[in-house]
Amino acid sequence: MRKRMQLQGFGKRDFNRELISLVIPIALQNLISATVISVDVIMLGMISQxxxxxxxxxxxITFTLTLFYMGLSAGASILTAQYWGKKDTPTIQRILSIACVFSLCISILFFLSSFLIPEALINLFTNDPELIQYGSRFLQFNSFSYLVMGLSQMYLSVIRSMENAKLGAWISSLCLILNILFNAICIFVLYPSSPELAIPAVALATVLARMIELACCMMHSLTKGTIRFRLPVRDRIQRNLLKDFLKYTLPVQGNYIVWGGALTATAAIIGHVNSDMVAANSIASVVKNLAVVLCGGIATGGSVLVGKYLGQGEMAKARYAGNHMCYYALFFGVIAGCTILLIKPLVYSMVNLNPVAQSYLNGMLYINAYYCIAKSFNSTTIAGIFPAGGDSKFGLWCDTVVMWLIILPLSYLCAFVWQVSPIFLYFVISLDELIKLPIAFTRYRQFKWLNNLTRNFT
Structure with missing residues (x-):
C-alpha cells in the first residue's frame, strides 16, 4: 500500500498537511462550540449550585435539538465533501438550501415547545421544585436562540466540508467572547446575588450571541462566500439530490437521536437520584466534552478528506487516510484522558460544590479518563469515516443495541432496583463506548465505507 501511495505522489506528509489544515480550526471550533454550550453552566455555578x-x-433540551442539527450537518457534509472532490459548487449550493429548510422546520418545533411548556420539559429530568423553577425559566428565554442556530450551523458545516474550516473557528470565537462578556455583565454586574434574575439574563445573552453568529454567516455568504442562503429550486436535479440527502442523512440522524436520546434518558436517571449527582455530572460532562475536542477535530477533518478522496475516485487515498485517522484517534484519546486527570485541581477551584457533590465529581473524572480513549476511536470511525463513505446505517443499529438494549436497562436497574452507589451508577452509564470499541474496529476492517456517492448532473 505504501508503495502504491508513493507512485501516486501522495504520502504521509501530504496527508498530514491536509489533515492539520482542517483539524486545528475544526478542533478550535469544536472547543469553542462546547464552551459556548457550557459557559452558562460554568459561570452560573460561581453563584449557585x-x-x-x-x-x-x-x-x-438544547442538546436534543443539537442532535438534529448534527444529523442534518452530517448528511450535508457527506455529500458536500464528495461533490467538493469533483469541484461541483452549484450542487453544493443546492445541498445547503435543502439542509437549511429542514433545520428551520425543526428549530421552529423546538422553539414552540420550549417557549410554551418549559415546566413540563424540565419535569422530565427532575422532580426538584427549585430546579424545575430555575430550569424552565432559563429554557423559555433561551428558546429564541433556536430560531437562528440551525441556519448558522448548516452554513458552517457546508463551508467546513469545502475545506474552509477557519471561517467557523473565527465566527465561533467571536460568539464565545461575546457570550462570556454578556454573561459576566449579567452575573457579576447586574445580578450578582440574585440567581432568579441572573438565569433569564444569561439565557438572553446566549440568544444575542447566537444572533450575531448568524449575522456573521450571512455577511460572509453575501460578500465572500461561493455559496449563499437561498430557497431550494424545484427541478429534477433537486429531486435527485433530495433523495440522496435523505438516504444518507436519515440513518445518521437516527443514530444521533438514538444516541442522544439515550444520553438524555441517562441524564433523567441521574436527575432522579439526587441534586448533588446532577451538579457533579454537569461539571464532569463539561470537562469530558472539552477534553475530546481535538479528537472530534480529527474525526470531522478526516471525514472531509475521506469524502473528498472518494468523490475524486481515489480509493487508495481514502483507505490510507482512514488508517491514519484511527491511529491518531487512539493517540489523542489517551492525551485527552491524561488531560482530565491533570486539570482536576483546576476544576475543583473553579466550581462551588458541597462536599458530597465534589466527591461524586472526583470519581466521575477518573471514569471519564478511560472513557475518552474509546470515545475518540468510536467517534472517528462511527461518526466520521463510515458516514463519509456512505456507511451511515452502522452507527444507528450499533447505538440502538448498545445504548437501548444494554446500557439503559442496566442503568435503570442499578439506580432504582439495586440502588447502587452514585459512582458505580455513573460507571455503568459510561460503559457504552468500551462496548462499541471492538465492534467499530471490526466494521472498519471490512472496508464497506469505501464508496463514491456522487452523481453526474452535467
Whole structure:
C-alpha cells in the first residue's frame, strides 16, 4: 500500500498537511462550540449550585435539538465533501438550501415547545421544585436562540466540508467572547446575588450571541462566500439530490437521536437520584466534552478528506487516510484522558460544590479518563469515516443495541432496583463506548465505507 501511495505522489506528509489544515480550526471550533454550550453552566455555578444544575438540565433540551442539527450537518457534509472532490459548487449550493429548510422546520418545533411548556420539559429530568423553577425559566428565554442556530450551523458545516474550516473557528470565537462578556455583565454586574434574575439574563445573552453568529454567516455568504442562503429550486436535479440527502442523512440522524436520546434518558436517571449527582455530572460532562475536542477535530477533518478522496475516485487515498485517522484517534484519546486527570485541581477551584457533590465529581473524572480513549476511536470511525463513505446505517443499529438494549436497562436497574452507589451508577452509564470499541474496529476492517456517492448532473 505504501508503495502504491508513493507512485501516486501522495504520502504521509501530504496527508498530514491536509489533515492539520482542517483539524486545528475544526478542533478550535469544536472547543469553542462546547464552551459556548457550557459557559452558562460554568459561570452560573460561581453563584449557585442549584442554578448551575438547573441550567444543565435545561441544556438537555438544547442538546436534543443539537442532535438534529448534527444529523442534518452530517448528511450535508457527506455529500458536500464528495461533490467538493469533483469541484461541483452549484450542487453544493443546492445541498445547503435543502439542509437549511429542514433545520428551520425543526428549530421552529423546538422553539414552540420550549417557549410554551418549559415546566413540563424540565419535569422530565427532575422532580426538584427549585430546579424545575430555575430550569424552565432559563429554557423559555433561551428558546429564541433556536430560531437562528440551525441556519448558522448548516452554513458552517457546508463551508467546513469545502475545506474552509477557519471561517467557523473565527465566527465561533467571536460568539464565545461575546457570550462570556454578556454573561459576566449579567452575573457579576447586574445580578450578582440574585440567581432568579441572573438565569433569564444569561439565557438572553446566549440568544444575542447566537444572533450575531448568524449575522456573521450571512455577511460572509453575501460578500465572500461561493455559496449563499437561498430557497431550494424545484427541478429534477433537486429531486435527485433530495433523495440522496435523505438516504444518507436519515440513518445518521437516527443514530444521533438514538444516541442522544439515550444520553438524555441517562441524564433523567441521574436527575432522579439526587441534586448533588446532577451538579457533579454537569461539571464532569463539561470537562469530558472539552477534553475530546481535538479528537472530534480529527474525526470531522478526516471525514472531509475521506469524502473528498472518494468523490475524486481515489480509493487508495481514502483507505490510507482512514488508517491514519484511527491511529491518531487512539493517540489523542489517551492525551485527552491524561488531560482530565491533570486539570482536576483546576476544576475543583473553579466550581462551588458541597462536599458530597465534589466527591461524586472526583470519581466521575477518573471514569471519564478511560472513557475518552474509546470515545475518540468510536467517534472517528462511527461518526466520521463510515458516514463519509456512505456507511451511515452502522452507527444507528450499533447505538440502538448498545445504548437501548444494554446500557439503559442496566442503568435503570442499578439506580432504582439495586440502588447502587452514585459512582458505580455513573460507571455503568459510561460503559457504552468500551462496548462499541471492538465492534467499530471490526466494521472498519471490512472496508464497506469505501464508496463514491456522487452523481453526474452535467
Amino acid at each position: 442549584s442554578a448551575m444544575a438547573a441550567v444543565s438540565l435545561a441544556g438537555q
